[in-house]
Structures are given as structure tokens and as C-alpha cells.
Amino acid sequence: MPELIRRPPNDILYIDLNSCFATIEQQCRPMLRGRPVAITNRLVPNSCIIAASYEAKALGVKVGMRSREASAICPDLIYAETEPDKFIFVHEKLKRIMKDYSASVVMKSIDEGVIDLSEAPKHIYERSRFELGHEIKQRLKDEIGCYMRCNVGIASNRFLAKLAGELHKPDGLDEITADNQREIFASLKLTDLPGINIRMEARLNAVGIFTPIQFLDADEMTLVKLVCKSIDGHKWYRRLRGIEVDSATSDIKSVGRQFVLDGRNLSREETDARLVRLAEDVGYRLRSKSLYARGIYVWTYDFQDGYNHHQLIAKEAFNSDYDIARLARQLYTRLPCPVRIIGITLYKLQPYADRQLCLEQGRKDRIDSVCAAEDKINLRFGARKIHCADSLGTEQVKCKIPFGSTRYLDHSIN
Amino acid sequence: MNQNTYQTPLHEIIDVDATFSRNILGHCRPIAFRTKSGREVQISEIGLIHPRYDGLKTTFAFDVTDGSSDYRITLDSESLNWYLEFEGDRYA
Numbered sequence: 001m002p003e004l005i006r007r008p009p010n011d012i013l014y015i016d017l018n019s020c021f022a023t024i025e026q027q028c029r030p031m032l033r034g035r036p037v038a039i040t041n042r043l044v045p046n047s048c049i050i051a052a053s054y055e056a057k058a059l060g061v062k063v064g065m066r067s068r069e070a071s072a073i074c075p076d077l078i079y080a081e082t083e084p085d086k087f088i089f090v091h092e093k094l095k096r097i098m099k100d101y102s103a104s105v106v107m108k109s110i111d112e113g114v115i116d117l118s119e120a121p122k123h124i125y126e127r128s129r130f131e132l133g134h135e136i137k138q139r140l141k142d143e144i145g146c147y148m149r150c151n152v153g154i155a156s157n158r159f160l161a162k163l164a165g166e167l168h169k170p171d172g173l174d175e176i177t178a179d180n181q182r183e184i185f186a187s188l189k190l191t192d193l194p195g196i197n198i199r200m201e202a203r204l205n206a207v208g209i210f211t212p213i214q215f216l217d218a219d220e221m222t223l224v225k226l227v228c229k230s231i232d233g234h235k236w237y238r239r240l241r242g243i244e245v246d247s248a249t250s251d252i253k254s255v256g257r258q259f260v261l262d263g264r265n266l267s268r269e270e271t272d273a274r275l276v277r278l279a280e281d282v283g284y285r286l287r288s289k290s291l292y293a294r295g296i297y298v299w300t301y302d303f304q305d306g307y308n309h310h311q312l313i314a315k316e317a318f319n320s321d322y323d324i325a326r327l328a329r330q331l332y333t334r335l336p337c338p339v340r341i342i343g344i345t346l347y348k349l350q351p352y353a354d355r356q357l358c359l360e361q362g363r364k365d366r367i368d369s370v371c372a373a374e375d376k377i378n379l380r381f382g383a384r385k386i387h388c389a390d391s392l393g394t395e396q397v398k399c400k401i402p403f404g405s406t407r408y409l410d411h412s413i414n
Numbered sequence: 415m416n417q418n419t420y421q422t423p424l425h426e427i428i429d430v431d432a433t434f435s436r437n438i439l440g441h442c443r444p445i446a447f448r449t450k451s452g453r454e455v456q457i458s459e460i461g462l463i464h465p466r467y468d469g470l471k472t473t474f475a476f477d478v479t480d481g482s483s484d485y486r487i488t489l490d491s492e493s494l495n496w497y498l499e500f501e502g503d504r505y506a
Contacts, residue, residue: 028461028477029484029502086475089464145462382468 007242011117014153014161018170020111021051027145156242185212258343277394279325292317293346298331300339320371430496
């Protein structure tokens, strides 16, 4: 007998800033409003567009396009480089506004977050969800700037609330309830649903599911045994019925940083300096969370898009810049040169050093002390006031916008 | 590629007229500024006010416009000097 699923009340508000980085740029610079604007991480002819204003999108410019390609479609496109400071400021403001409504607020990325009203004070919980949505939109304009817009989605779980938020972009406010869900699903394609990509769509098609309505009507065992072949089938069955299955938070599993090299003809020594710089950045992130790593992974892409990597597990956990840079260089010497992109990932993280006493103990303690002193000086006097001499001349390795995780926004010193 | 002049830092010290009042968008609001060459810019709109941190030092960045061009002016909270950091292209 199928389990009886009771749909919870519509307590989830999903807030998503529209074309976030481009809109913030237009908020800052009124002369860019109403014009096609593209945001890139670097102002070079072949850079990747990471955000486009609605005016640019209307002309065919898409996120992920190369700037050369975008300029061919839209010669008047105005490019602006990312400025993490102001994006982080807007993120913090948005988070502060959201926290005025509930104790349970989770930022899903730099420009979107979830308010769970089940933990809201009574006087807020009793208010209409639409009224709260309108109020948040207005506060965004009042407290950040008049050009700021956001989508608000209301539903009983994160999945449906995100979908509701995507129904009418920009500046939408929609609610998905048990009553209107079928009507809304009837107007959508499978890939319009958050989390359904073309591969998942193909798996659904293989069992005769071609529309969101058919997906909603599929029985649980079909999803478990034929589509997902895992517990994910149970999750999809509940997710589609408004039950929350996406509220779990995970611990940090890895810390990484990558850099697209600033030239085709960099020597191994120049690339090495940039690698040391990346080691300093990941080291600072690791220490900011009071973590140690045991695994290190160095990877590269060459100019033919060939992927190479080496990794090692150290005998002892480490978190000093010295150790990370030493191990990273050791791995990098085994990789072919020249490279286009280089990255370091630290894994097997743990909250303690777990070291055995050894004959070199005094030297190791000194390295840790130097590293701690370096962090203190940089926190007091500013980013990279003191750093390893091997990373001199790497000013081009700037802090960029962290997509996805917002874990390190509070610790951005680079 | 339309690389606008907003990307070339000027860091020119300027005189600024500003008001200080209780306001949700920030207590300090610049009204006009004058450059060393004597050019006076009347601010018609403030786009965004955001802080920038360099260690414990805070600099406040004001993105403003006079209606024909965008500017970024900054207030150094240690020296209390105002700077013109960027001037945008003029768009018809």
C-alpha cells in the first residue's frame, strides 16, 4: 500500500537576484541601465561571460559565451570586470534582509538563498506569503538600490520554490500550491525543472516519461528501480509532491582554487610562481576554517584541452602555505608544460593536525608559527602585505567570484 | 571589445561636498565634487555605496553619476581624503 504523503504548508521562500552581477553593475553605474552589459573575470578578447544584463540576453548574448563571440552578435556590448567587493556587499545585505524574516536562512550561492518560515516568529509566520515577497523586493530596492530586482518563489519545499522563482523572470513572484501545480507543470518541459539536465531527461524518456506531468504521476517504484536506480528515486517522488528532501547540509570535503594562465608562453618558473600563489590562497581558506588536509591534487589543462593531474596523500596532515606549496610543486614537476589552466585541490580534510612527534618537530612548529603570524599580519594590514617570495609578481591572480559555495565570502582577503 | 575607461584607476585627490544624515542607504551622501583642474561635477544619483576592506582599514566606495557619466569616488576612512577612482565613458 503506498505511503500517504502529507504536503507541508508553503513555508519556503526562494529569493534569487536577477542577472545578479550585471544588475549590480547597472545599479552602480546608472549610465549602463537599459544597455547591453556583460560581466567577465578579465577584460581580454577571449574571456568567458559570467553574467549578462537582460538587455544583452534579449540580443542573444548568453552566459558562458566567449566575449569575441558575444561582440560579433552585439557590437555595442559593454564589458565590465567583476568586482568581488561589491558583489559580496550585496550578498551580505540580501542575507541580512532575509534573516529579518526567519532564523532559518540558507544562502545557496552568492545571489540566491532560502528562507524557511517554519522557524519565523509568529507575527511574521501569520502574514501572507505574497505580502512578504513584495516586502522583500521593496526592501532590496530601498536598502541596496532602486535598480535591484529579484525573483521570489513560494512553495512547500526548496525544489518547488526555486521552480516558482524561475517562472516569471525578471522580478517575478509566484507560488506553487497543490492546487496550481499540475497547471504549472503542464506548461513546462522536463528540463525546465531544477535538477533535470539532458542526461536525466534521457533516462526519464527511456521509461516513457516525457513531460513534468508524467514525471509527477510516475509511481515511486518506477523512479527508484527504473529511472534513478538508487535512493534518489524516493527523493524525486517526494520532491515533486512538495516534501522537503534537500535541506541537509554537508561538511567541507575539499578546498580548491584554479587559475587560467595569463599568457601562452609562460615559462615553468612563471607558472610555478602562480602555483605558489594558488597554494597560499587555498592555505588561507583551509586555515580560516581551522582545518588540515592530508590529500593534495594538482591538475592542469593544456592548450589542446588535455587534462593531466597528480595527487598524493601525505603521511601527516598539513595546512601551512610552505607545506602546500612544497607538495604542489613536487606534483607539478611531473606534469607536462605549457598549460592553460592550473588548479590545486586539498582533500581528506580533518579538524586536527594528528601529528606524531618527530626529530623535525621544532622545524615544523616554526613553520606553523610563521604561517600563523603571516595570517595575523595580513588580516591587520591587508591582503598580501606579507607573503612567500616565490609568489612575487603574481598580482594577476586575483580573487574571483566564488560560484556555488558561499563558505569563504567572510574570509576573502585576496 | 568595448573596454570602458571605468577600468583605468585615476586615484586623484578631490574636494567633495557631502551631507551626513540618518539614511538607510548610508549616512554620508556626496553632493558634488571638484577635481584638481577645477572641474565641478554635480552628483544627480548615487548608484551604490559599498565598503572595501584592506586589513582593518575600510575605504567607502561611492558609485555616482552626474547624468552624463558615471564616477567612482572613495572616502579613505583613515586619512579622510576623498579620491576620484574611475570615470566612465559618456554614452549618448
